[in-house]
Amino acid sequence: MSTRHLRTPLAKIEGLGAARTGTGHFWHERITAVALIPLSIWFVASALAYVGAQQGAVAAYFAEPINAVPMFLFIVAAVYHMALGLQVVIEDYIHQEGLKIALLVLNRFASWAIGAAASFALIRMALAGH
Amino acid sequence: MPDMRDSQGPTARPYGRPLSPHLQIYRWPITMAASITHRATGIALYAGMLLLAWWLIAASTSPDAYAIFIRVAANPIGEIVLFGFLWSLAFHLLNGIRHLAWDLGYGFHVPTARLTAALVYAGSLLLAAAAFAVALMVRAGLGV
Numbered sequence: 315m316s317t318r319h320l321r322t323p324l325a326k327i328e329g330l331g332a333a334r335t336g337t338g339h340f341w342h343e344r345i346t347a348v349a350l351i352p353l354s355i356w357f358v359a360s361a362l363a364y365v366g367a368q369q370g371a372v373a374a375y376f377a378e379p380i381n382a383v384p385m386f387l388f389i390v391a392a393v394y395h396m397a398l399g400l401q402v403v404i405e406d407y408i409h410q411e412g413l414k415i416a417l418l419v420l421n422r423f424a425s426w427a428i429g430a431a432a433s434f435a436l437i438r439m440a441l442a443g444h
Numbered sequence: 445m446p447d448m449r450d451s452q453g454p455t456a457r458p459y460g461r462p463l464s465p466h467l468q469i470y471r472w473p474i475t476m477a478a479s480i481t482h483r484a485t486g487i488a489l490y491a492g493m494l495l496l497a498w499w500l501i502a503a504s505t506s507p508d509a510y511a512i513f514i515r516v517a518a519n520p521i522g523e524i525v526l527f528g529f530l531w532s533l534a535f536h537l538l539n540g541i542r543h544l545a546w547d548l549g550y551g552f553h554v555p556t557a558r559l560t561a562a563l564v565y566a567g568s569l570l571l572a573a574a575a576f577a578v579a580l581m582v583r584a585g586l587g588v
Contacts, residue, residue, distance in 0.1 A: 344544065344547060347540050347543075347544060348544065350537075350540075351537065351540075351541065354533060354537060355537075358530070358533065358575060361499075362575060362578050362579050362582060363582065365579045365582040365583045366514075366582060366583035366585075368507065368510075369502070369503055369506065369507040369509075369510030369511075370507070372503040372510070373503055373504065376500075376503070376504075389496075392489075392493060393493065396486070396489065396490045396493060399486045399490075400486070400487065400490055403483060403486075403487065425490075425493075428493050428494060428497050431497045431501060432493070432496060432497040432500050432501075435497070435500035435501040435503070435504040435505075436500050436504070438504040439500075439503065439504045442504075
């Protein structure tokens with residue numbers, strides 16, 4: 315039995331071979347990049363407007379869905395984009411396999427943790443008083 | 445004493461041969477600097493997301509928790525960090541648009557790539573300085 319028979323029909327169709335993944339990483343990095351152009355401009359404008367403001371004013375700002383929803387999108391897009399970006403940096407510069415895998419896992423854990431913490435705080439403000 | 449092994453044909457070990465240039469001795473073309481800065485600002489923004497999470501957590505917790513964040517942010521070191529965050533975001537944003545243009549096939553001509561790299565540096569500094577100036581004006585209650 316030759317080795318080519320060991321490949322599943324799905325693996326044959328995907329045709330990725332030893333590359334493990336296709337263009338998904340590249341494409342998702344671009345999609346989040348495009349989304350982050352308006353979202354990050356909106357975020358900086360919002361943050362600048364509330365420099366020196368009281369806690370209550372900031373919480374009231376994010377209690378409005380029109381502000382909470384773009385902020386949530388900004389967090390999700392930014393966290394996913396930074397996870398993809400740092401993954402490439404790790405893959406480019408860390409060549410020791412064990413350390414590389416450990417850092418790739420840590421990168422995903424850290425970015426998800428930051429995103430979850432920021433999202434939880436945001437949702438808390440968005441739902442306050444409702 | 446010169447190592448002669450590299451003159452013994454393709455199977456000789458490459459001792460004593462000139463090495464290709466690397467970072468320490470390479471002249472830094474602006475396009476290379478922009479590429480490295482793009483990565484560096486990306487990593488800085490990763491750390492900056494921690495500050496953003498802190499800001500939201502503080503704002504969602506209590507006036508006291510928010511006051512701690514403000515005290516740190518309004519400190520001179522905090523202001524330097526926030527300016528660094530603004531500049532990193534501006535650079536990564538502008539250079540990211542440059543990358544998206546390359547993805548669409550535009551801007552590969554070398555003089556164009558050099559020009560857009562210079563524009564990204566200048567534009568990001570201007571944007572960051574303008575945003576920081578607005579922040580100072582808002583804090584002083586001048587409004588914009």
